[in-house]
Amino acid sequence: xxxxxxxxxxxCRDNQERFLDxxxxxxxxxxxxxxxxxxxxxxxxxxxxxxxMKKMGMANTTIYPTSGHPVVYAENxxxxxxxPTVLIYGHYxxxxxxxxxxxxxxxxxxxxxxxxxxxxxxxxxxxxxxSAMKAVEALQNKDCLPVNIKFIIxxxxxxxxxxLAAFIEEHKALLACSYAVNPDTGMIGAEIPTxxxxxxxxxxxxxxxxxxxxxxxxxxxxxxxxxxxxxxxELIAGMHDSEGRVTLPGFYDSVRPLTQxxxxxxxxxxxxxxxxLHQTGAPDLHGEKGxxxxxxxxxxxxxxxxxxxxxFTGEGSKTVLPSRAMAKISMRLVPDQDxxxxxxxxxxxxxxxxxxxIHWEVIPMAGGQASITDRNLPAVVAxxxxxxxxxxxxxxxKREGGSVPVVAQMHKILGVDSVLTGFxxxxxxxxxxxxxxxxxxxxKGIEALVRFISILDEEN
Amino acid sequence: xxxxxxxxxxxCRDNQERFLDxxxxxxxxxxxxxxxxxxxxxxxxxxxxxxxMKKMGMANTTIYPTSGHPVVYAENxxxxxxxPTVLIYGHYxxxxxxxxxxxxxxxxxxxxxxxxxxxxxxxxxxxxxxSAMKAVEALQNKDCLPVNIKFIIxxxxxxxxxxLAAFIEEHKALLACSYAVNPDTGMIGAEIPTxxxxxxxxxxxxxxxxxxxxxxxxxxxxxxxxxxxxxxxELIAGMHDSEGRVTLPGFYDSVRPLTQxxxxxxxxxxxxxxxxLHQTGAPDLHGEKGxxxxxxxxxxxxxxxxxxxxxFTGEGSKTVLPSRAMAKISMRLVPDQDxxxxxxxxxxxxxxxxxxxIHWEVIPMAGGQASITDRNLPAVVAxxxxxxxxxxxxxxxKREGGSVPVVAQMHKILGVDSVLTGFxxxxxxxxxxxxxxxxxxxxKGIEALVRFISILDEEN
Numbered sequence: 001x002x003x004x005x006x007x008x009x010x011x012c013r014d015n016q017e018r019f020l021d022x023x024x025x026x027x028x029x030x031x032x033x034x035x036x037x038x039x040x041x042x043x044x045x046x047x048x049x050x051x052x053m054k055k056m057g058m059a060n061t062t063i064y065p066t067s068g069h070p071v072v073y074a075e076n077x078x079x080x081x082x083x084p085t086v087l088i089y090g091h092y093x094x095x096x097x098x099x100x101x102x103x104x105x106x107x108x109x110x111x112x113x114x115x116x117x118x119x120x121x122x123x124x125x126x127x128x129x130x131s132a133m134k135a136v137e138a139l140q141n142k143d144c145l146p147v148n149i150k151f152i153i154x155x156x157x158x159x160x161x162x163x164l165a166a167f168i169e170e171h172k173a174l175l176a177c178s179y180a181v182n183p184d185t186g187m188i189g190a191e192i193p194t195x196x197x198x199x200x201x202x203x204x205x206x207x208x209x210x211x212x213x214x215x216x217x218x219x220x221x222x223x224x225x226x227x228x229x230x231x232x233x234e235l236i237a238g239m240h241d242s243e244g245r246v247t248l249p250g251f252y253d254s255v256r257p258l259t260q261x262x263x264x265x266x267x268x269x270x271x272x273x274x275x276x277l278h279q280t281g282a283p284d285l286h287g288e289k290g291x292x293x294x295x296x297x298x299x300x301x302x303x304x305x306x307x308x309x310x311x312f313t314g315e316g317s318k319t320v321l322p323s324r325a326m327a328k329i330s331m332r333l334v335p336d337q338d339x340x341x342x343x344x345x346x347x348x349x350x351x352x353x354x355x356x357x358i359h360w361e362v363i364p365m366a367g368g369q370a371s372i373t374d375r376n377l378p379a380v381v382a383x384x385x386x387x388x389x390x391x392x393x394x395x396x397x398k399r400e401g402g403s404v405p406v407v408a409q410m411h412k413i414l415g416v417d418s419v420l421t422g423f424x425x426x427x428x429x430x431x432x433x434x435x436x437x438x439x440x441x442x443x444k445g446i447e448a449l450v451r452f453i454s455i456l457d458e459e460n
Numbered sequence: 461x462x463x464x465x466x467x468x469x470x471x472c473r474d475n476q477e478r479f480l481d482x483x484x485x486x487x488x489x490x491x492x493x494x495x496x497x498x499x500x501x502x503x504x505x506x507x508x509x510x511x512x513m514k515k516m517g518m519a520n521t522t523i524y525p526t527s528g529h530p531v532v533y534a535e536n537x538x539x540x541x542x543x544p545t546v547l548i549y550g551h552y553x554x555x556x557x558x559x560x561x562x563x564x565x566x567x568x569x570x571x572x573x574x575x576x577x578x579x580x581x582x583x584x585x586x587x588x589x590x591s592a593m594k595a596v597e598a599l600q601n602k603d604c605l606p607v608n609i610k611f612i613i614x615x616x617x618x619x620x621x622x623x624l625a626a627f628i629e630e631h632k633a634l635l636a637c638s639y640a641v642n643p644d645t646g647m648i649g650a651e652i653p654t655x656x657x658x659x660x661x662x663x664x665x666x667x668x669x670x671x672x673x674x675x676x677x678x679x680x681x682x683x684x685x686x687x688x689x690x691x692x693x694e695l696i697a698g699m700h701d702s703e704g705r706v707t708l709p710g711f712y713d714s715v716r717p718l719t720q721x722x723x724x725x726x727x728x729x730x731x732x733x734x735x736x737l738h739q740t741g742a743p744d745l746h747g748e749k750g751x752x753x754x755x756x757x758x759x760x761x762x763x764x765x766x767x768x769x770x771x772f773t774g775e776g777s778k779t780v781l782p783s784r785a786m787a788k789i790s791m792r793l794v795p796d797q798d799x800x801x802x803x804x805x806x807x808x809x810x811x812x813x814x815x816x817x818i819h820w821e822v823i824p825m826a827g828g829q830a831s832i833t834d835r836n837l838p839a840v841v842a843x844x845x846x847x848x849x850x851x852x853x854x855x856x857x858k859r860e861g862g863s864v865p866v867v868a869q870m871h872k873i874l875g876v877d878s879v880l881t882g883f884x885x886x887x888x889x890x891x892x893x894x895x896x897x898x899x900x901x902x903x904k905g906i907e908a909l910v911r912f913i914s915i916l917d918e919e920n
Contacts, residue, residue: 213741281673
């Protein structure tokens, strides 16, 4: 039987109010990594994290510049070389807050309504980063940290971590560890402890079309040139077939087939059609034929339009025949698809289907491979025990539809698996207006992480 | 042989510099009718026009409020009831100037570069309105105005003249006339005097789709809901068939067929594929199979996407699965299509093709019928003589692809034909960045209008 450090759990209970205030402070910093104008705020967020690490008593706290946004590193190696070393990953950057008019309270003025703290990044993932930091703080304070801890908190996750692989490569010795812990995933419901063992990869592109070399009057020229907004629509329409399958040539060639065992396991998840209808508010569901919703999100690759822009989009009517049209398009990938291959598949599709009436270019914006973690790792078993002790029920296992490219990078560069956890909820409005963190789950998550880390040196 | 009033022509030559300065003053007023914030500027433009009418010596100059932007009226009825009355139409509103970053000089700071005056509205149609006013000024000044003149200058042409029909209806007696003159069309080239005898109509709509009731994380939900940007692309793609024909049910049912005679006449226009490739800078032309470019623009209906917007369109990558998608779509109509019928056809198309996975609405934004003017009208013959005397060659006749709904309205309400003229050039960048007026053609146009009006009481 495991011996959790319950004095550290009590420390967390005694300090809940301060932990929430600290989360509010961090959410107040508008660290939107995709916005070039937010560069000073990015540094301010990195400094906030570093200051907190120092205050907690971590050693060697350093803000490492990169060619993008800085990485914060901190460590506590007091357990000594005979004990496991756990590398805890997080990111302090957030998604853009737009569309601002749909927020009920300003995105960077954290606001408590009911059981929730509203604010951009409250859940993804400032709340999760702080949960892990506060768990380590509690274990240090009560002298029951049985393992070595290293933190790596980056600032570019929401833009695809373009500089992280190079950073890890350059700091292999510094980051050497037994395994990584990544609290960037979530739970299926506030009362359903969840362990994510798979993540989808990502390949993100911007497609730009140019037809006429300037905007034209749609009356004087409508009928003689191919409207790039129409061409773009035709190209996007052709990217799916009538079965909901992606038509890029070779897109499914390397997709690892779903086993019957895994299908049965996923069928036990409480994520049926009704669940997704409720979560999305969509009038009807849609997707690849032959797969359940949970299978489609977790184990099948998808292609989504993330943005469309062409011509006049203001109030009123402007009879323009636009010169240009742009789409942001991204694919969620599953093992064993490769983002580079998908880039080539998109280029092949465009070469085959784009008409001679327009010029086109495809700009790769971000990419990362999918991953699967072995469910029998001792650390995964420890997590299962900690979650069960905290929620009073055995966790479910799921494959997540989102992407955390760093998981694949750490496997490739450091040779370690990542244990995935996290305490966001499906209705946290990640990447959307009115993002929020469920406060009782935030507190429970810290306790669960305390219990998890406190038994990491046991033979699970 | 006609007797043009050459003293008035000389007056115009002597005052060219002042006329250009006056045009600059008018272009400086950002009278963007579609922008709710520009309301004060709209009134300022109407006042500028009214002040100029008074300065020219026009009588009964009045700014009439409407439920939108005001209408300016002015008259000179000194020729008396035995003489024809000519109603000159114009509009003082302009298209929005966006995208601003593509302008070489600010759109509302008129700037001369080479032979051109750059600025929003310089050609469409502040330059044309002022040409007509200055021609009347010259004829009044030299006492050779043989007909009664009425001006009606509205402020809502660029948004489809929503209040003009009601205004004309309410002021039938005030506006009673022998025929209308509408200088809102253009020339094929600076040395090709052109008479436009047909105009296309317009039906303009905004299509709004909603899928999920909030923006979703494309990883957590990609695969279970129908992306509204994808649905919109599919709907737009389906609006044309592989022959470039519009697929709205019944769209071509009331289209007046092109006669062999008219095809031969249009074939004489110097508007071949090379012309349109040069004018548009498009890599290749495109359009309805079986028709020449000039036929497609002048005599065939078209459907264009004027704007597309969905999801994240800023810099960088945001992995959002958007809740909403919007398209602005407009059809250019030919005789005898009706904008109301086209609205119904679009609704039928949406009802038939929109999937159950999204909610949709179609908002009508603007509309107007197509028109054709009889080429044998005495006023058309007078215009031909005036253009020939000014340019030294016989004008060509063409059907224009643009829309001037007031022409159909005046025919219906006042029972009069409109003589169409105007001195814009195909490379004036109408509705686009870097709109300009060719200054030598502006001056020639004023002279041509002087000659035209000066023979309007002769038996042509």
